[in-house]
Amino acid sequence: MRKYAAAGLVLTVLLFGGAYLAAGGPAAEPEPAAPETAAVHHDRDVTLTIQDGGTTEQMTLERYLTGVVRGEMPASFEMEALRAQAAAERSYVYYQLAAGRKDAHPDADFCTDHTCCSAYLSETAAREKWGGDFAPWNTRVEQAVSDTDGQVVLYNGRPILAVFHSSSAGRTAAAGDVWSGDLPYLVSVDSPEGEETVPNYYSTVTFTAAEAKEKLLAAHPELKLSGTPDRWFGAAAENGSGRVETVSVGGTDIEGTELRRIFGLRSACFTVAADSESVTFRVTGYGHGVGMSQYGANQLAREGKTWQEILEWYYTGATVGNA
Structure with a gap:
């Protein structure tokens, strides 16, 4: 049965790789002060502490997002889908930074464990995985991150919990169908992917x-x-x-x-x-079903939708703007 809870959601991530496919939990909507200007926070100027196994390291948001897009979405997808993925993950980063560090890694902002945060594929691992396709595919991923630099999905002026999944069965799920409450931008919407466009649909x-x-x-x-x-x-x-x-x-x-x-x-x-x-x-289908469908995003891109239109399709009432 549906559960409505004013406090917010308990996030279950289950990733296409993850996309949010493991158990976790977003807190209630954070209440940061509204920014006085619309200045862009460039990815290269934001430094994160990332936990990788038993070690932590500092890296720019630009580098982190590049690794996450490598890990979360096929690099062969349409460029507008890759851009949508980069902006969705950037939105999730800012949302979680406002909510505070997780108990699983109190000394780091994020980790590389897809069951906790997001799947992360380093450049070394991508070279091994992609082989001769590394150069063109990595260029596409870097371009997707660069083209959306500093851009996030906003609801009432704040970055959203931009969850995503691999593929849906005609419609995405509302947040309350899966977790402990609803969010106004995570409602059920049509999604165009199907057996013809999704492997192992x-x-x-x-x-x-x-x-x-x-x-x-x-x-x-x-x-x-x-x-x-x-x-x-x-x-x-x-x-x-x-x-x-x-x-x-x-x-x-x-x-x-x-x-x-x-x-x-x-x-x-x-x-x-x-x-x-x-x-x-x-x-x-594959995944929890909430938020952006990755294969749906790829199909929308093939139909001519921009990355901004894809994000606004899946996150109802949200807009794209500066972080």
Whole structure:
């Protein structure tokens, strides 16, 4: 069921790489003082402390964003999509800087662990991963960061929690469909990607009766799972974005986002079929579904949308402006 909480959201990141695919949590909206001027804060002039494993280092926002865009979005995507990704991540950086450092890394502004912050791909790692494509692809990423220098997504004059995910099933999810409350700029909107434009848009995963029972009871020992799997599952209820709201399992309603976590599903847009021997999930899309869809952004770019238009498409009521 939907949860409305005035205090804000609990962020679950699950990344395309992450895009925000791990458990975490944004605090209530920060209340920084409104700037007196619209001066640009250039990325090269902002220094961050980044934790990489057991060490920390200083790097410019420009360098950090370049590594994050490498790690979060395919460098082969349309340039307008890459620019949108850079500006979205920059917005997230400023949002988190206003909210304060996380308990996971109190001595650093951000870390390179995608389950905590954002995926980060260093230049060395990118050379190894991309091989002969490194030079042209890295040039595209650097250009995306440079072209959006100092630009962020704003709502009421403040940088937003610009979360993103890999792909949606026709519509993105509202924040309250996934986390502990709503934000006015994170509502459900149409997203144009589909089977023709997204690799592995549909996925199927099957568990034996024993495997499914073990996973369910490990998370919810109170469940009554007698008999065979075809007796465990009731009908699924969906929310407005087509994702599973709840499923009755062993006499208890379990949220779709929780079943996604339990079974490691690519998204909460799924159907479940159970027989006497197994449980099968058929899943559409990848990621938590909130905010900008990366494959949707790529499709919008192919249709002629600018990076600013892409961001304003996915973050309702927001505008693009100086950090």
